Amino acid sequence: MKMKSFNTNGEFADNYKFLIGSILPRPIAVISTLNEDGTNNVAPFSFFTGVSAKPMIIAFCPLIRSSTGQMKDTPINIFREKEFVVNFVSEEIIDKINMTSTELPYGEDEFKLAGLNPLDSDVVKAKRILESKIHFECIYRDHLSYGDQPGCGQIITGEVVKIHISEELEEGGRISTDLFNPVGRGAGNDWILCKERIQKDRLMTAQIQK
Numbered sequence: 001m002k003m004k005s006f007n008t009n010g011e012f013a014d015n016y017k018f019l020i021g022s023i024l025p026r027p028i029a030v031i032s033t034l035n036e037d038g039t040n041n042v043a044p045f046s047f048f049t050g051v052s053a054k055p056m057i058i059a060f061c062p063l064i065r066s067s068t069g070q071m072k073d074t075p076i077n078i079f080r081e082k083e084f085v086v087n088f089v090s091e092e093i094i095d096k097i098n099m100t101s102t103e104l105p106y107g108e109d110e111f112k113l114a115g116l117n118p119l120d121s122d123v124v125k126a127k128r129i130l131e132s133k134i135h136f137e138c139i140y141r142d143h144l145s146y147g148d149q150p151g152c153g154q155i156i157t158g159e160v161v162k163i164h165i166s167e168e169l170e171e172g173g174r175i176s177t178d179l180f181n182p183v184g185r186g187a188g189n190d191w192i193l194c195k196e197r198i199q200k201d202r203l204m205t206a207q208i209q210k
């Protein structure tokens, strides 16, 4: 196989396009937080993963804005309020969630812009998204920064203290992928639908040795 090779000490944009073109499909956390004046902020983040089951920890990575070199509103709010909500995306609400990624001036409410409805949380002050079928209420845990220049990333972790799952997603005590109808992020402006799947049993050591 003929391969092209690149060093990563060049431009942000070159690294970024290979990062988002390679790590996919990526899950999407739609993070809602409170602004300083008590209004709502919402934005999607696809540099997102689960970290620990108990304690239940998730991580996501807001980059320093490449356009302005500023910290995004979501981390600013989390460092002040110490809490946030992760809302999950199903196919039906892709367009509205995409709208929440609009870079509005600080303090302007992406719930309103996107036509999403805020729902009170049980533990944290940040609102949940009514139209989202799974919500994780999170308390801020850790922060690891890789710099403060445009395009630098950081890891923010949160402990999930309360989960809300729409009853319509449940099948036999688990979340049904079919009923959830989740989506992922691809390269560029791609969104990945999850309609086709295959199942593979995991072999145990004993089965391999037979």
Ligand SMILES: Cc1cc2nc3c(=O)[nH]c(=O)nc-3n(C[C@H](O)[C@H](O)[C@H](O)COP(=O)(O)O)c2cc1C
Pocket (backbone or CB within 6 Å): 028, 041, 042, 043, 044, 045, 046, 047, 048, 061, 062, 063, 064, 072, 073, 074, 075, 098, 100, 101, 102, 103, 104, 185
């Ligand atoms: C599907 C999707 C995934 C995104 N993932 C990320 C991400 O992982 N990290 C990031 O810094 N920005 C990401 N963005 C861009 C942010 O959502 C965007 O910069 C947003 O304006 C940030 O909002 P805030 O300033 O309210 O935090 C993503 C955008 C979309 C549409």
